Amino acid sequence: MSIPAAALNEVLKHPGVWRQSTAVQHHVRALPTGLxxxxxxxxxxxxxxxxxxxxxxxxxxxxxxxxxxPALAQLTxxxxxxxxxxxxxxxxxxxxxxxxxxxxxxxxxxSTLTQGAWSAEQCLRSGSCGAVLSWMQQxxxxxxxxxxxxxxxxxxxxxxxxxxxxxxxxxxxALRLQLHADAGRVDVEILKCRGRLDxxxxxxxxxx
Amino acid sequence: xxxxxxxFSDLPLRTVFEDxxxxxxxxxxxxxxxxxxIVLVNQQAQRQGVRFDQxxxxxxxxxxxxQARARDRAAEDHxxxxxxxxxxxxxxxxxxxxxxALLIEVGASLTLFGGWPALERRLRGELAQIGYTPxxxxxxxxxxxxxxxACHDGFFVAQRTPMLxxxxxxPIAGSGLEPEAxxxxxxxxxxxxxxVFALPxxxxxxxxxxxxxxxxxxLRGDEAEILPLYRPPDRFxxxxxxxHLIEAWPPLLFPLRRLCQELALFLAARDGGVQRCELVxxxxxxxxxxxxxxxxxxxxxxxxxxxxxxGQLERTTLEHAVRGIALIARDLPTLRPQHQDLxxxxxxxALDWPELAERLRAHLGDASVRQLATAADHRPERAWRYAADxxxxxxxxxxxxxxxxxxxxxxxxxxxxxxxPERIESGWxxxxxxxxxxxxxxxREGQRAWAYLPAGAHDGWMLHGWFA
Numbered sequence: 001m002s003i004p005a006a007a008l009n010e011v012l013k014h015p016g017v018w019r020q021s022t023a024v025q026h027h028v029r030a031l032p033t034g035l036x037x038x039x040x041x042x043x044x045x046x047x048x049x050x051x052x053x054x055x056x057x058x059x060x061x062x063x064x065x066x067x068x069x070p071a072l073a074q075l076t077x078x079x080x081x082x083x084x085x086x087x088x089x090x091x092x093x094x095x096x097x098x099x100x101x102x103x104x105x106x107x108x109x110x111s112t113l114t115q116g117a118w119s120a121e122q123c124l125r126s127g128s129c130g131a132v133l134s135w136m137q138q139x140x141x142x143x144x145x146x147x148x149x150x151x152x153x154x155x156x157x158x159x160x161x162x163x164x165x166x167x168x169x170x171x172x173x174a175l176r177l178q179l180h181a182d183a184g185r186v187d188v189e190i191l192k193c194r195g196r197l198d199x200x201x202x203x204x205x206x207x208x
Numbered sequence: 209x210x211x212x213x214x215x216f217s218d219l220p221l222r223t224v225f226e227d228x229x230x231x232x233x234x235x236x237x238x239x240x241x242x243x244x245x246i247v248l249v250n251q252q253a254q255r256q257g258v259r260f261d262q263x264x265x266x267x268x269x270x271x272x273x274x275q276a277r278a279r280d281r282a283a284e285d286h287x288x289x290x291x292x293x294x295x296x297x298x299x300x301x302x303x304x305x306x307x308x309a310l311l312i313e314v315g316a317s318l319t320l321f322g323g324w325p326a327l328e329r330r331l332r333g334e335l336a337q338i339g340y341t342p343x344x345x346x347x348x349x350x351x352x353x354x355x356x357x358a359c360h361d362g363f364f365v366a367q368r369t370p371m372l373x374x375x376x377x378x379p380i381a382g383s384g385l386e387p388e389a390x391x392x393x394x395x396x397x398x399x400x401x402x403x404v405f406a407l408p409x410x411x412x413x414x415x416x417x418x419x420x421x422x423x424x425x426x427l428r429g430d431e432a433e434i435l436p437l438y439r440p441p442d443r444f445x446x447x448x449x450x451x452h453l454i455e456a457w458p459p460l461l462f463p464l465r466r467l468c469q470e471l472a473l474f475l476a477a478r479d480g481g482v483q484r485c486e487l488v489x490x491x492x493x494x495x496x497x498x499x500x501x502x503x504x505x506x507x508x509x510x511x512x513x514x515x516x517x518x519g520q521l522e523r524t525t526l527e528h529a530v531r532g533i534a535l536i537a538r539d540l541p542t543l544r545p546q547h548q549d550l551x552x553x554x555x556x557x558a559l560d561w562p563e564l565a566e567r568l569r570a571h572l573g574d575a576s577v578r579q580l581a582t583a584a585d586h587r588p589e590r591a592w593r594y595a596a597d598x599x600x601x602x603x604x605x606x607x608x609x610x611x612x613x614x615x616x617x618x619x620x621x622x623x624x625x626x627x628x629p630e631r632i633e634s635g636w637x638x639x640x641x642x643x644x645x646x647x648x649x650x651x652r653e654g655q656r657a658w659a660y661l662p663a664g665a666h667d668g669w670m671l672h673g674w675f676a
Contacts, residue, residue, distance in 0.1 A: 061656050062654060065609045089613070090611040090612070092592060092673060093591070093593075094600075097582055097603070098602060103597065104579070104596070109576055126563075126564040128560055184654065
């Protein structure tokens with residue numbers, strides 16, 4: 001018994017049918033990172049919307065913030081608010097402006113360590129923030145889960161910066177990236193990525 | 209227009225006597241010390257023969273256990289004003305008449321309240337809750353409503369012709385005319401207003417004078433009356449005193465909720481919002497604790513106000529036991545409500561940015577939510593500031609994304625220089641003199657740092673930022 005080719009194509013185009021060869025999974029909503037190589041590796045082609053993304057790194061100053069800049073610039077230019085919750089240093093306004101961020105939509109929140117998670121959750125849940133960046137040295141699974149749920153309910157991008165030693169910890173985040181700095185170059189390693197079905201693609205990307 | 213008159217005939221009694229005292233014969237007296245006369249008595253005293261305008265001595269002779277207190281006109285006025293504030297939620301046209309009556313324009317919003325019977329029930333019901341039973345009448349003319357309320361409680365007339373008929377049956381003693389005019393008309397043999405209305409106008413004018421004639425015209429609605437309308441006060445101040453001392457803040461939350469609800473009602477009546485208010489915690493022997501509450505934008509909603517004030521209260525440590533609390537709001541700007549889409553499907557926990565910012569500020573402190581801006585200065589530490597600014601100065605030179613609040617000595621071996629130097633020399637005129645050579649350097653750990661050396665020096669690296 002033979003199936004006509006045209007009918008098979010119809011069936012394959014159905015969104016419910018997944019084929020391993022399909023390069024991009026369209027069902028993940030994402031915001032482009034601004035790095036074409038990285039976008040190609042991520043499902044949806046960028047930072048997952050309405051989800052928590054973790055960025056793990058060992059030392060400050062390895063380009064952890066620059067990785068977000070193109071996405072943040074795009075958010076602020078479209079009038080969405082970007083919130084820095086308890087950043088470890090001063091987000092330097094001239095550099096942010098030079099990277100294309102509209103400073104009118106950039107907000108910094110000062111808070112103590114314990115209130116940082118609460119503030120981030122409030123911002124995410126409110127639905128009035130485009131992206132919320134927070135820094136946590138210690139975070140347990142429950143806290144991460146709360147952030148993930150808050151990001152979902154507020155449909156915001158949650159970015160959490162954590163020390164590299166947290167890589168071994170389980171995390172409910174949709175995306176986990178680790179930055180490896182080596183002699184002036186930085187590698188981005190995808191530790192975990194929800195919706196990534198193609199195990200053959202590389203997980204490590206060399207950035208300048 | 210349709211005017212409802214609420215006549216609180218026992219207002220002087222209620223101002224000087226407690227509700228519980230009114231079971232005994234009570235009287236309000238007025239006049240100079242030697243010749244005090246009865247102004248108002250309650251039923252118990254009336255039954256024993258105490259009458260209006262009686263000298264106090266005669267009244268005491270008739271009724272030995274008569275409680276007599278001097279009239280307090282200021283308190284009466286205050287009470288009437290608070291009743292006017294209550295009435296203001298039913299109409300924007302509220303007028304204080306004399307010392308004991310209110311006029312409310314009800315015609316415009318009669319449909320809103322579901323017709324006069326429903327509104328009357330509501331007015332009487334709400335007043336009964338706070339212990340008032342006014343005489344009430346509705347007429348298309350303010351003066352007529354006033355006169356009718358005094359004798360026909362619950363009278364409703366919407367048209368002028370039946371109103372004139374009803375007025376005609378009124379005895380002239382209760383017509384609200386000047387006393388001289390009343391006694392003159394009475395002596396002539398006239399008994400009701402109908403007799404007076406029937407007289408030819410020139411004759412009447414000659415006998416009772418132009419002023420009484422004007423009063424008659426106003427009663428019939430032939431001449432418009434200008435009413436001084438009630439305006440709600442410009443400030444809100446309510447306090448609650450406790451029977452016992454309160455040592456911790458959680459029990460304060462309940463009375464606080466009531467204060468916030470009152471404030472919200474007050475604001476809704478004024479169509480305003482509150483941006484700055486003060487919570488006062490009164491102590492027994494110490495000066496009151498004052499907690500200032502500053503909001504970014506005017507607010508009106510009771511729930512929101514309660515949450516914000518609560519946030520401030522939670523961050524305050526109570527040093528002494530609290531005797532009473534007060535909420536004071538002086539600055540009441542006009543509120544521009546946010547536009548909401550009729551079909552907007554808002555998520556349950558969604559907050560708009562202003563509300564969110566208020567909530568964060570209430571929990572974290574006033575200066576905790578800030579915006580970043582650039583500043584025109586060459587010194588890196590002064591090239592930024594906390595401000596809401598719309599026009600950034602774009603610097604094309606490479607700058608780090610993190611700036612250290614204070615530069616630190618860069619530890620470890622001399623770093624690898626990636627770029628630089630960039631000489632920054634500025635500020636000799638304002639005391640913040642800076643002469644530095646900035647470099648972009650790479651540390652052993654692979655971090656890109658922004659570090660400087662004092663101008664011309666080769667050692668003494670100072671870390672000032674990270675290219676994060």
